[in-house]
Amino acid sequence: MDMHHPFGFEWGDLVAIxxxxxxxxxxxNLGISHTAKDSNRAEFEQLTDSIAQLNETMVKVNMVLDSLKADRESTNRRLDKIEATSDRHDIQLARIEEHVMTTRKDNQ
Incomplete structure (x- = not known):
């Protein structure tokens, strides 16, 4: 191998190669970099859209949950009133039964 002609080329040819x-x-490298940036930008925009849709969905879910909570509280209040009424009726029924029993014993 000749020092003035490495690989059979002139130094100028090697520099050019x-x-x-x-x-x-x-x-x-530039082409790959631009393609990657464009791809990342598209994915980021898609992610941004998905997050926006998720936020809208979460707002709707929160509204539904608030509505369900209000309905449950209303149902609980109604149930409490029904239980109180039932307890009063049970007490009245017990008094009536006691009155009937004492009346029967007195009549016998």
Whole structure:
């Protein structure tokens, strides 16, 4: 191998080949970089849209949960009133039964 002609090329030819390889590598790198940025931008926009839709859905879910909570509280109040009424009726029924029993014993 001749020091003045490595690989059978002149030094100027080697510099030109390395320069060409460097330019092609830079161009490929730029192309890949731009493609990656565009892809990331599209994915980020899609993610942003998905998050916006999720936020809308969560607002609706919260509204439904608030409505269910109000309905449950109303149902609980009604149930408490029904239980109180039932307790009063049970007490009245017990008094009536006691009165009937004492009246029967007195009549016998």
């Amino acid at each position: 390395f320069t060409l390889v460097g330019v092609v590598a830079t161009y490929v």
